[in-house]
Amino acid sequence: MTLTQLEIFSQVAQLQGFTSAANRLGISQSAVSHAIKSLEQELGVELFHRHQALIELTDIGQQLVLRARTMLGLANTLQQEADDARGMKRGTLRIGSFGPTSSIRLLPRILRRFRQAHPGIMVHVDEGPDRQVVQWLEERRIDVAFVVLPEERFDTFALIEDQMVALLPTGHPLADQPDISLKALCSDPFILTEAGSSELVSRLFVGAGLKPDIRYRCSQLLSTLDAVRRGDGVTVVAQLSLPDVQPASYLIKPLKPAITRQVGLAVLDQRQASPATLAFIKLATGLDYGNGA
Structure with a gap:
């Protein structure tokens, strides 16, 4: 079992398709199919129900995808901590955003400063309804989320x-x-x-x-x-x-x-957050949004 297999498994589960996952990852569909087949053979279970135009997780697949995302998140944090020791020159930050307040008023200003400070960090932003963004955070699909406070399930940081x-x-x-x-x-x-x-x-x-x-x-x-x-x-x-x-x-x-x-930011556990995530939170909480953000 490799991190590459787990990443492919996570993307197929999220996008509900081999082709969509291949396009997202920049690899061939046959490579995606081979990785999933190899992972299923190694684990000895079927991870997906395959229909004509629909791919959906099996019951055990739904359990394992959460474990896979946890492992990927920890691996990403480990890599970013190593990168941080060299000046945080590379890494990935996944952000969940909802509605115009975060996506239009807050996020562009924060990202402009963040990219100036950390140009080597690749940023991915996913937008959705507030409840879906919270679900993404719970499932470790994202590293940090804009949320409506209070949110007692997470470590949170007020912004505006x-x-x-x-x-x-x-x-x-x-x-x-x-x-x-x-x-x-x-x-x-x-x-x-x-x-x-x-x-x-x-x-x-x-x-x-x-x-x-x-x-x-x-x-x-x-x-x-x-x-x-x-x-x-x-x-x-x-x-x-x-x-x-x-x-x-x-x-x-x-x-x-x-x-x-x-409105604020939320992470699953501040102690386990990656350096890029912590840097984003520190920058965001240090800005003054009094003039319309």
């Missing part, structure tokens, strides 16, 4: 705080109100944005003993904004996730009572 706001179509009956309660938002069709702080928004209503009339689930914030503009419903989003230039086609209202959201 902003306000949760309500979005209403222009001409809405509540347009003249200076602020909006969560209860008032339950009278209209509600639009839930999956890409941002969907978990936080859901918890806000549950904590208040309320149940919004969710009619739409949008995977992207732009889809949510378009739906509000059309008058399809109302929503709650983080203020920093909104575009800097606000169109006149929807209204932004503070919530009553005011609700804040804190």
